[in-house]
Amino acid sequence: MTERTGRCLCGAVSFKLVTEPLATRICWCRDCQHLAANGSVNLLVPTDGLSFSGELAEYTKTADSGDEVTRQFCPKCGTHLFAKSSNRPAFRVVRAGNLDEPSSVQPNMNIWTVSAPRWACLDPALERVERQPIPPK
Structure with missing residues (x-):
């Protein structure tokens, strides 16, 4: 297991992952395209494997999947850091x-x-899923 760390653009929010990602996906949903101006690479991790310090702002919206998704970002620099789904x-x-x-x-x-x-x-070497994939167990 590799411990990973990260932060927002201004450094006001930092985080640590103490578990391996369950999946690492490039998401092409319209919401991710709006956030990243492209597809975005996202790690799916167990909630208890993520810790962070600093203040987060939130925005909740119904995603294409039908889930209520809360996106969390730094209120100072606007960096989108995390998301959580009402159904997961x-x-x-x-x-x-x-x-x-x-x-x-x-x-x-x-x-x-x-x-x-x-x-x-x-990338033709990566699996392609047209919509929301089945969540890992």
Whole structure:
């Protein structure tokens, strides 16, 4: 198991992962595209494997999956850090780009590919799922 750390752009929020990601996915849903101006690489981790320090602001919206998704971000610099779903409280989503060592993870799947723009660079070696994949157990 590798411990991973990360932070927001201004450093006001920092976090630690003490568990391996259950999945590392490139998400092409329209919400992630709005947040990242592209697909976003997200780690799915057990909720109890994530700790953080600093204040978080939140925004909740109904996602394409139908779940209520609460996105958490730094109120100072606006960096989107985490997300949690109303239907999956045992999991948290962590934005891989905020890791101190983002190369320590490797995406294994493209999700919501039905929403990807025609110009999206989808690695042919990665599994593609048109919408929401089945959650890991």
